Amino acid sequence: MKPIISPWLIYFASRADSLKILAGCILVCCIIAICIAYMEGDIDYGSVLTHKSFMKKCAIVSVISAVALAVTPSAETIYTMAAVKEITPDNIQAIGKTGKDVIDYITDQIDKVVNDKEENKK
Template sequence: MEPIISPWLIYFASRADAVGILFLIVAVAAFAICLIGFDDLTKNGFKLFISIGIISVILTVLTPTTETVYTMMVANELTSDNVQAIGKTGKDVIDYITDQIDKVVNDKEENKK
């Protein structure tokens, strides 16, 4: 039997928060270089670091959280027939399934420790 949601998607979803933090660190570093090393930077170097900082801030804002990625994966597999069979609203079903995925992922991480 083939899984509904790929285990690889669950793995990459669990890393979404770390990717957002990485973009934020890059943005802070780029802006810090511009502020601290402004005298040593050429005009092109300054523009480069400002561009990197702005792009990193945009990517930080656009990177979804782990819970959002889980919700998107579940919503992709959810049909109106599934919701009617359970008898709850779509949001209730998505929240329940997201909680179950999170529980499975967290249980596996605790077992490794």
């Protein structure tokens, strides 16, 4: 029997929150680096231009990090998306709940299985 959700999807879903944290940290560090590079240069003498390429690189990394932060879904969203493709109207009627209740139940069960496995490793 084929599993509803691939074990690889569960693994990558558990790493999605870490990716968001990493992207946020990189974004904050780049913004701080840009501010320091700008303050270190003296506008009157044009020495800000010496840090221009560094600031440009930090700005590019900041934009990429901000986009990654914005488009990376949470683990719960990934589980929901994976479960939704397997749910049909007949399944929902058989259970007798709304679609949202079914998705919440499935997501809770997946989290329970994943958390039980993590606790057993400790």
